[in-house]
Amino acid sequence: MGSLELRNIRKSFGAQEVLKGIDLQVKDGEFVIFVGPSGCGKSTLLRSIAGLEDVTSGTVLINGDDVTVAPPAKRGIAMVFQTYALYPHLSVRDNMSLGLKQAGTPAAEIDVRVAKATDMLSLEPYLKRRPAELSGGQRQRVAIGRALVREPELFLFDEPLSNLDAALRVQTRVEIARLHRQLAATMIYVTHDQVEAMTLADRIVVLNGGVIEQIGSPMELYNRPANLFVAGFIGSPQMNFIEAARIGEAGATIGIRPEHLSVSPTEGRFRGKVIHAEHLGADTNLYLETENAGLLTVRLFGEHRYTADDIVYATPDPAKIHRFDANGKTVVA
Amino acid sequence: MSKARHSTLRTSLVHVALIAYTLVALFPVFLTIVNSFKSKQAIFGQPLRLPGPSTFSLIGYETVLKQGDFITYFENSTIVTVVSIFLVLLFGAMAAFALSEYRFRGNTLMGLYLAIGIMIPIRLGTVALLQGMVASGLVNTLTALVLVYTAQGLPLAVFILSEFMRTVSDDLKNAGRIDGLSEYAIFFRLVLPLVRPSMATVAVFTMIPIWNDLWFPLILAPSEATKTVTLGAQLFIGQFVTNWNAVLAALSLAIFPVLILYVIFSRQLIRGITSGAVK
Numbered sequence: 001m002g003s004l005e006l007r008n009i010r011k012s013f014g015a016q017e018v019l020k021g022i023d024l025q026v027k028d029g030e031f032v033i034f035v036g037p038s039g040c041g042k043s044t045l046l047r048s049i050a051g052l053e054d055v056t057s058g059t060v061l062i063n064g065d066d067v068t069v070a071p072p073a074k075r076g077i078a079m080v081f082q083t084y085a086l087y088p089h090l091s092v093r094d095n096m097s098l099g100l101k102q103a104g105t106p107a108a109e110i111d112v113r114v115a116k117a118t119d120m121l122s123l124e125p126y127l128k129r130r131p132a133e134l135s136g137g138q139r140q141r142v143a144i145g146r147a148l149v150r151e152p153e154l155f156l157f158d159e160p161l162s163n164l165d166a167a168l169r170v171q172t173r174v175e176i177a178r179l180h181r182q183l184a185a186t187m188i189y190v191t192h193d194q195v196e197a198m199t200l201a202d203r204i205v206v207l208n209g210g211v212i213e214q215i216g217s218p219m220e221l222y223n224r225p226a227n228l229f230v231a232g233f234i235g236s237p238q239m240n241f242i243e244a245a246r247i248g249e250a251g252a253t254i255g256i257r258p259e260h261l262s263v264s265p266t267e268g269r270f271r272g273k274v275i276h277a278e279h280l281g282a283d284t285n286l287y288l289e290t291e292n293a294g295l296l297t298v299r300l301f302g303e304h305r306y307t308a309d310d311i312v313y314a315t316p317d318p319a320k321i322h323r324f325d326a327n328g329k330t331v332v333a
Numbered sequence: 334m335s336k337a338r339h340s341t342l343r344t345s346l347v348h349v350a351l352i353a354y355t356l357v358a359l360f361p362v363f364l365t366i367v368n369s370f371k372s373k374q375a376i377f378g379q380p381l382r383l384p385g386p387s388t389f390s391l392i393g394y395e396t397v398l399k400q401g402d403f404i405t406y407f408e409n410s411t412i413v414t415v416v417s418i419f420l421v422l423l424f425g426a427m428a429a430f431a432l433s434e435y436r437f438r439g440n441t442l443m444g445l446y447l448a449i450g451i452m453i454p455i456r457l458g459t460v461a462l463l464q465g466m467v468a469s470g471l472v473n474t475l476t477a478l479v480l481v482y483t484a485q486g487l488p489l490a491v492f493i494l495s496e497f498m499r500t501v502s503d504d505l506k507n508a509g510r511i512d513g514l515s516e517y518a519i520f521f522r523l524v525l526p527l528v529r530p531s532m533a534t535v536a537v538f539t540m541i542p543i544w545n546d547l548w549f550p551l552i553l554a555p556s557e558a559t560k561t562v563t564l565g566a567q568l569f570i571g572q573f574v575t576n577w578n579a580v581l582a583a584l585s586l587a588i589f590p591v592l593i594l595y596v597i598f599s600r601q602l603i604r605g606i607t608s609g610a611v612k
Contacts, residue, residue, distance in 0.1 A: 047507075050507075050511065051510075052507045052510060052511075071510070072507075072510045072511045072513075073510065073511060073512065073513030073514075074513075077511065078511065079507070079508070079511050081504040081507070081508060082504070083502055083504045083505075084504075085502065085504035085505045085507065085508040086505075086508075087505070087508075087509075087523060088505075088527065089526045089527070098512050098514075099511070099512030099513055102512055102513040102514055102518070103513055146508075146512075150512075
């Protein structure tokens with residue numbers, strides 16, 4: 001149980017319209033991620049779903065019930081915040097059980113649910129501690145635990161990993177993925193980190209300037225971006241964009257992902273000079289100043305011996321070329 | 334940095350300044366307490382000398398405890414001060430929460446309006462206050478004093494507390510909303526515990542002027558049953574003769590209740606004052 005439907009959601013702060021008509025359907029058990037650059041409205045959208053922000057117009061349905069004007073606690077949701085937002089003066093156990101106590105859940109039921117969440121997140125040793133006595137990763141696990149005990153229809157995550165260091169981020173990411181499989185719960189997750197989006201999501205919603213640019217599975221977005229924005233936003237390093245006329249191709253802009261260019265020291269389509277090489281072990285990234293295609297990024301797998309000032313030739317994989325028209329829309333070949 | 338070389342000199346300078354200030358500030362208190370234990374001749378003869386075997390006298394305290402109803406005066410002062418602090422903190426915190434948490438038309442204007450009270454002394458309105466109290470039949474009641482002191486303390490309380498409440502994270506309040514806490518529960522159970530140090534600061538700043546006030550008790554509640562300690566001490570100050578022993582004894586006694594209240598709040602107070610500075 002736990003479907004979500006948004007119908008033409010609009011939200012304005014004063015004269016500024018932040019969400020410009022969002023329509024979205026999330027099926028039960030789906031893991032949907034909102035990504036976009038900062039200021040694109042993804043957090044506002046999540047807060048509107050949570051009921052922390054009133055929408056200016058439009059309808060929010062959770063499980064088919066219209067909850068547009070319902071208070072957050074009555075929507076059957078739980079939320080995990082970027083700043084953890086644990087109650088600093090309460091123990092871990094009280095942090096997790098406060099919502100249930102407030103709802104008048106019997107003490108025995110609260111104990112069962114807290115025990116279950118504690119077990120899932122290995123929080124047993126910390127139950128009596130205060131949040132100040134925990135590390136960042138532990139705090140975020142408690143925040144997730146607080147969401148779990150509510151047994152919500154819908155989990156909402158607002159950039160939950162942004163305050164963690166790199167190693168913990170990966171670890172917590174895996175934990176969230178495991179929870180999603182275990183609970184088969186519907187989850188909505190906001191992030192600006194495309195790696196999180198690609199690794200966790202069933203479907204990704206790419207937002208830009210308050211509108212949805214594209215909705216699709218990670219591989220759909222990677223392989224068939226709907227427009228220039230999505231093509232540039234998904235994938236790292238970023239896709240190379242070349243003016244089509246410069247290299248004698250049809251359309252307005254040509255997009256080639258760095259990993260879809262091959263490099264040869266002797267012959268190829270774009271002749272260029274290496275201006276910088278990044279050796280990452282598993283990958284090698286080359287930045288080329290080419291004669292007819294401008295600046296190109298090339299991602300090679302494995303170790304390569306290219307260094308700055310080498311002259312090389314780059315050739316795109318013809319099957320993996322993206323074409324965009326003058327409006328930035330993808331041209332389907 | 335040449336921190337190590339200069340630190341001794343710098344700390345000692347700081348200490349000299351602080352000690353000097355402490356001496357200046359404590360001197361009147363010291364003088365009051367010392368002289369309250371001396372006979373009348375000794376007070377005028379050697380005002381700075383400590384009480385010795387020949388000059389020691391408890392006559393002041395005896396007079397105070399025998400004459401006038403000082404227990405009642407203390408009770409009055411304590412009731413007025415404690416009730417006023419409670420009301421100032423309650424209403425001040427509530428107003429501060431509303432101003433810092435909710436977006437509504439006229440929010441800034443309302444905040445300014447409340448802050449103006451800090452700049453305009455409430456005593457300018459004494460005549461109007463007295464007329465109001467007469468009209469409502471509150472003259473010579475402690476309620477009159479509590480009402481006036483609450484009004485007097487609110488502007489500063491709202492001003493200080495709303496600044497502190499702005500620092501409480503929005504996510505925390507939102508987490509409470511999702512957990513089903515009402516706005517009142519968020520205020521009492523999440524926000525108030527977090528701004529407790531600043532509440533103590535406000536309590537101390539509110540308490541001292543109320544305890545020491547002579548003006549409003551004299552005007553609004555001068556009856557025997559409603560006299561406060563400061564007003565009671567005036568009993569011994571006459572136009573031609575002043576019973577200095579009794580005045581000094583009464584004032585010395587009046588110091589202790591504030592001191593006790595201060596000790597209760599002080600730990601929190603220091604955290605409240607420094608929390609802004611350290612961050």
